Amino acid sequence: MVRARPLHRDDPSKEPLIGNVKVTREDWLNVALDALVSDGVEQVKVLALGDRLGVSRSSFYWYFTSRQDLLDALLDHWEKTNTAALVDLAGAEAATITAAVCNVFRAVVNPALFDIAFDFAVRDWARRSGAVRRVLDRSEALRLDALTAMFARHGYDPLEALTRARVLYYMQIGYNDADLREPVEDRLRLVPMYLYVFTGRHAQPAEIADFTTYARRIDQGETS
Amino acid sequence: MVRARPLHRDDPSKEPLIGNVKVTREDWLNVALDALVSDGVEQVKVLALGDRLGVSRSSFYWYFTSRQDLLDALLDHWEKTNTAALVDLAGAEAATITAAVCNVFRAVVNPALFDIAFDFAVRDWARRSGAVRRVLDRSEALRLDALTAMFARHGYDPLEALTRARVLYYMQIGYNDADLREPVEDRLRLVPMYLYVFTGRHAQPAEIADFTTYARRIDQGETS
């Protein structure tokens, strides 16, 4: 998976670089994020990142005190950006629980809302670092609380709300882990039944149609 | 998590080592498996493994042609051992679908049947290696087919059987990924509701009692 963002020097919408500057701190961060996502935290190496950027390592040490400083910045970025959309969608107004779950599904299919690959990179990293594990656990608790509250708002008793929130959330994690890369149409074919299993209720056709339209737009590269 | 098996030289049930032998090929494999599970594939390093075993690296190169040879052996071991029990349990006779799912839960709670940590180590590894990814995908297809067939045997139509199999399987993967380490009693409290969500049917008290008894025995360290 290639997810490279253009370097500052190649992005016409950015201010031109001044002086002897070849890459910015953000360039280093972006290329590190790419490496983290595609190759895992062990491969976030200063030498290799410099190679990707086409520069020596020197400016890295100007911008960051150490490799650990860079890793800390990446984790901070993840914590600030990868949970909010899911929590917002779970909290959004919805007439029925199946419409509410469709809202949550929007995060699942739209990388601009929820970056699955980044999430997994951090999840892997958490297996090797207690500090990362704790950050991940914090965010997961927020996510599960939001989903549990969503089910509760729609009339499920506390035990059932908690259980269904877990089934919904952890199933998405497991499914994303499998990285099946199924065509969107194959995925959409199962949506009505998924909604039934997750909620115990049948979705209304309009709810499914709304989500289906959205998912197809995202699949075709349109932003929402 | 410490999962070390005794070295051959420390295991009274094993034949004594002869000649100048300090560690066996199996010792190297076992210590590599420990490192893979606790620290991930990048940390499976010959030098470090030798340190764990208290020997130099020399005998490693007698037993294996290279580090890759060792990694291949680990993956082979995983493929041969970590799917069979789950598939067998999904195929076992059961009077109801909820009893059948309780059979599958046995794999989930018994590390002797299904080694969750090993599974995750391989899952992480698969993110970095196409070859490992393919082995993992093969095993996952077997697992999902077995679960889908289980639901189908109990009268679910093909689409529903597939969907429920995926929800059951991927939810377990996601839950295990979270590594919550919940006390067994906390987990058991949710079992009836999990069974209802996964199957759409209410379990019979005897089914839950059977599984609960089993899970407590496993938690207390008894083997089945």
Add this chain to the structure above:
DNA sequence: GCGGCACTGGACATTTCTGTCTAGACAGGG
């Protein structure tokens, strides 16, 4: 034009890792 500052390349030192090679240890068989 000069000095200062923010970057930059690249040399240096150190550490860790893999694989190769050689001599040594030990048991078994003749």
Add this chain to the structure above:
DNA sequence: CCCTGTCTAGACAGAAATGTCCAGTGCCGC
């Protein structure tokens, strides 16, 4: 006792990585 084969320690070579340090580059302000 000697030979053979299976292990074993440890030296060696080469590669890759991090952090430190110093001289060079280019812009800005005076």
